[in-house]
Amino acid sequence: MKKILAFLGPVGTYSYEAASRCLLTLENTQEWTLQALPTIPHILTAVAEGSVDAGLVPGENSIEGTVNITLDMLAHELSLYIQGETVLNINHCLFSHSQDLGEIHTVLSHPQALAQCRRFLQQKLPQARCLPANSTAEAVQNLASMGPGTAAIASRDTHRFYNVPILVPDIGDYPCNQTRFLLVGRTPCPHSDTKKTSLVLALEKDRPGGLYEVLGEFARENINLTKIESRPAKKELGNYIFFIDCEAGHDHPGLQEVLRNLEKKTALLKNLGSYCSIV
Amino acid sequence: MKKILAFLGPVGTYSYEAASRCLLTLENTQEWTLQALPTIPHILTAVAEGSVDAGLVPGENSIEGTVNITLDMLAHELSLYIQGETVLNINHCLFSHSQDLGEIHTVLSHPQALAQCRRFLQQKLPQARCLPANSTAEAVQNLASMGPGTAAIASRDTHRFYNVPILVPDIGDYPCNQTRFLLVGRTPCPHSDTKKTSLVLALEKDRPGGLYEVLGEFARENINLTKIESRPAKKELGNYIFFIDCEAGHDHPGLQEVLRNLEKKTALLKNLGSYCSIV
Structure with a gap:
């Protein structure tokens, strides 16, 4: 199996x-x-x-x-x-059996994709109404039952699965x-050459400088952070948890030292794993 | 006017x-x-x-x-x-002219609201299909033209504007x-008793310890952070900007000191304003 x-x-x-x-x-x-x-x-x-x-x-x-x-x-x-x-x-494309933008009276997509193509829709399809769909792929799928003059916004790749041509590629408002x-x-990454590690931690009490001390551990080992984000811990208002990604894999000797020191300074420390980028 | x-x-x-x-x-x-x-x-x-x-x-x-x-x-x-x-x-409620969950065959809402009530929908309305809408309010509005057996998910407050009763209150899966x-x-908050300040900053180069130094400025003045979030600066991959909210209003003497010191240590420092909570 x-x-x-x-x-x-x-x-x-x-x-x-x-x-x-x-x-x-x-x-x-x-x-x-x-x-x-x-x-x-x-x-x-x-x-x-x-x-x-x-x-x-x-x-x-x-x-x-x-x-x-x-x-x-x-x-x-x-x-x-x-x-x-x-x-x-994310490369939003306009899918349609129509070959002329002027014919299109209805555009379907997930509301987030519609919002991310707002400028294109205003400039090129001011006559079209926007209808929401549960996903970008579902929008393309639904064109089959919608008749002429309809279009959908979805990933370029979608055309491989649904028999609808791309009328206009790359219509998103945001280049990045x-x-x-x-x-x-359920198990840690099996590869030994991991490059990044994701951690969740909570400070022992919500006091000025607590996060400063935590970051000091990474700075001392010369480990760069690629993401840091605080969010209220949901159980008690006023307490925060931190999501931290750092540029050090499992075998990085400095990382093990950081983790040992953080154990002593944090109320919660969870290692979400070390891993590589898949390209 | x-x-x-x-x-x-x-x-x-x-x-x-x-x-x-x-x-x-x-x-x-x-x-x-x-x-x-x-x-x-x-x-x-x-x-x-x-x-x-x-x-x-x-x-x-x-x-x-x-x-x-x-x-x-x-x-x-x-x-x-x-x-x-x-x-x-956010208090998602089920709106319907029907008085019996068993009658409902279709539920409308914004896809995020549908996703946030997934457990309720699976347990109480397994027979119903979910249709997306552009907003929660639009979903309730659309019930008028949908006939019997339809329901919408929206804010409790919505019932004040559209003549549809709440069939089940508080159906969201997540309590918080x-x-x-x-x-x-266009101008700073006119009140003098502001309590929080939001800043955007970018470090001069993406090096280990840069953020650590920035946070040291806040720690030294005993100013607590309520939010910190990094995000890649879109212009150049590998550089980050930071969004920081701190518990210090415009008149906090320590904040002015922090801002002066950060000016020297950052490539970008933008004060988005000092303000109060509106309750």
Whole structure:
């Protein structure tokens, strides 16, 4: 039986594109297959319960921001490991059977994709009304039953799965639209040459300078941070947890020293795993 | 002519609820009126260009995370000031003319609201299909043309604007679902008793310990941080900007010292304003 990598479905979404890329880099690629699941909690819970072997979930988008549900479940609810990360360029394209923008009276997509193409829609399709869909891929799929004069916004890759041509490529308003996906499993990344580590920590009390001391541990070992984000710990208002990514893999000697020292200075310290980028 | 506070429309959305609350606290309340605009960029640009006098925009949600478009526009594109903040509890309710859950075959809402009520929908309405809408308020509005057996998910407050009763209150999966809204204007907050300040800064080079030094300035003045978040500066990969909120108002003597010292240590330092909470 094949091992399963779960992703945010349906086929043809940006998540599918990222999952396909990850699949190629997994050890014994031919032993793996993809499975679509409807939400991030479904994916992470399925990995934790063992009904799938790994999951790919969005961690942050350059326009929409951190996907808190992903990081919160990893921090508080489940014992899973980040095994890899991959950054996908979001390239919204206009799909339609029509060949003339003037014919288009309706545009379908996920509301976030519609919002991210607002300028294009205002300038080139001022006559069209926008209809929401549950995902970008579903929007393209729905064109089949919508008749002429309809269009959908989705990833360039979507055209491989639904028989609809791209009328206008790259219609997004923001040139740097990227989503970072995390590959998550029940065991740590098996590779020895990991380059990054993700941590969650909470300070012992919410006092000025507490975070300063934590960062001092990284600075002393000359380890650069690539992400730091605070968020209120949900149980008690006024307390914060911190998500920190640093440029040091599992074998980095300085990292082990940092972790030992942080153990003494933090109320919570969870190592979400060391991993590499998947390109 | 009345002054205009713009919000993310239509009437009855969570943004409307937050804007109504802010309206009551503005000086000379009776001189102000609300105006719905379709997107965050519309609102912030309208404030900057002077076609409205203030804007209310979401800054972060406890489940979905930071709204990057808001912070990025404030950091990079516009010269505006945060004049206040207000935190709204997100209380998803099921609206329907039906009085029996068993009758409901279709549920409408914004995809984020549908996702945040997934558990309720699976357990109580397994027979219903979910249809996306552009906003929670639009979903309730659309029930009028949908016939019997349809329901919508929206803010409790929505029932004041659309003639649809609440069938089940508080159906959200997450008990701590809150959105923080920012009141934004062209001038600094006029009040002298501000309590928080928001800053954007970039380090001179991306080197280990740079952020550590920055935080040292706050620690030395005993100023607590309530938020810190790094994000890649979009112009050059590998460089980061930091969004920092601290518990010190404009008149805090330590804050002025911190700002003077940060000027020397940062490549970019933008004070987004000092402000109070609106409750």
